[in-house]
Amino acid sequence: MDRPSAVERSLREAAPHEIFDVIRSLIERRHHARAVELLMADYATTTLQPVGVLPRARPPLWVHDSAPGRAFGAQEAYCVYDGPGATVTAHLPVSVRGDRLGVLSVTLEAGEKGLAADVLEELQQCADALAHEVVVAERDTDLFLKARRAERLTLAAEMQWQLLPGRSCARPEYSLGAQLEPAYAVFGDSFDWSSSADDLYLTVNNGMGEGIDAALLTNLTINALRNARRAGLNLSDQAYLADQAVYGQHQGSRYLSALLLRFHLPTGDVEIIDAGSPRIWRMRGGAVEAIGLEAQMPLGMFQDTTYVSQHFEVEPGDRLLFISDGVYDALSPSGEKYSFRALAASISATRLLPASQVPRAMLRELLGHRGPGPAVDDALVMCLDWHGRPDPDRDTGPPTPAV
16 A cells, blocks of 8 residues: 555645645545545434434444444454455544544445455555645635534533543553533533643633623633643642633632642653532542542632642552542432442443543443433543653663573
8 A cells, every 4th residue: 555654645635625636636546445434423422423424314323333433443354354344344443532523434345365364454554644634724624623512512611622632542651531521512621631741730610690691601611721721830829810811801709610630751740720510439449439639719710719739649550530529419300419429330340441431431320310401501520640750760670581
C-alpha cells in the first residue's frame, strides 16, 4: 500500500468533507476492498453511526452487541469471516491519543490463510491517520459531527459538547475517560482537561440551573478558567479569576460548583481546590473510599473569595472517580436515592474496565436505578487511572537467555 506518509499527505491535501472518500479510495485501489465504511460513536457512546448516511436512514449499530462495537470497546482490530461469501471484514478502531472516535470497517476477499498480518497493520495505519484528520476536519465541516448524533441535540447540549476537550485521552502517566448524561439534553455539568510536559489540569463542573442559562454559565466559567490557566496563573488564582468573572456577571445570583486539580506528572502530587462539588472516590488495592476535602465557596457566589489549595498523592494503580450530584441524587421510580453503597458497588464492578469505558458502564447502571423516565439533572462521571511516569533508568534485569 502507499506508505503511511503518502496516505497522510493525501488526507491533508483533501477537502475536510472528502477525507473519508480519499481513504476509502486508497484502500479500494490497493486491496480491491468490496466495502469501506466509517462509523462514528454517538454522543452517548451507545451506537455507531455511518458517516455520509443520515442517522435515521438505517438502524444504528449498537456498541455493546456488534462486531464494530467489539473493536471500539477493546480498541483492537476485530475480524469477522464470512465463509459463504468468501470475505473477511476487518473492524479497526479510529482513535487519537486515547480519544475513541469510531470504527473503520473494511470488507475484503478472504484468502486461503485469512487476512495477512501486514495487511491488517496497513489498514490500522490508515485508521490512525484518518483519526487525526477527522479531529482537524471537524473545525471546517459538520459531516463527522452530524454522524455522531443519534437524535437532535438541544441548543444547550450543543453548547456544552462544543466546550469539551473529548471523551477520553491517554498518556504514559494516566488514562482518562468522561461521560455526560443525558447526552442529548444536558443541563450544565461539564469537564475540561489540559496537559503539559509535567502537569495535567482537570476541571469538573456541576452546573446550576438548566437549559440555555446553565449552558451560558458553564461557558463563562470554563473559558475564564482556560484564560487564567493559559496566562500561567497558579490554581488558586485560576479559581479566583473564574470566581470574579461569574460574580461580575451575575452578582451572586448564579454560581457554579467545581473541582480544580493539578497533577504533577513526575511525582503524583495532586493540588486540588474543592469549590463546592463534585466528589472524588479512589480505588486503591481493591478498596473503595471517598476522598475528604475542605469544601470552599462555589465560583461566583461571593465577591473576592480566596481559594486555598489542598494536596494529596496518587500512586501507580490508583483509580480516581469524579462524580456529580446528578448521580448521588438520582431517584428511582419509587423515590429512593442512588445510595453511596450502590455507587461503591458500581465502582468495584467496573474495576477491570479501562478508564475510557468506566463512565459509560457506571451511567448505564444508574439508568437501571433511575428507570426510563426523563432525567431531572445531569449525571457526570470522570475516571482517571494513574500509571505514574515510567522511569527511563529503571533496570529491567538481564535479558532472558535463549533456549
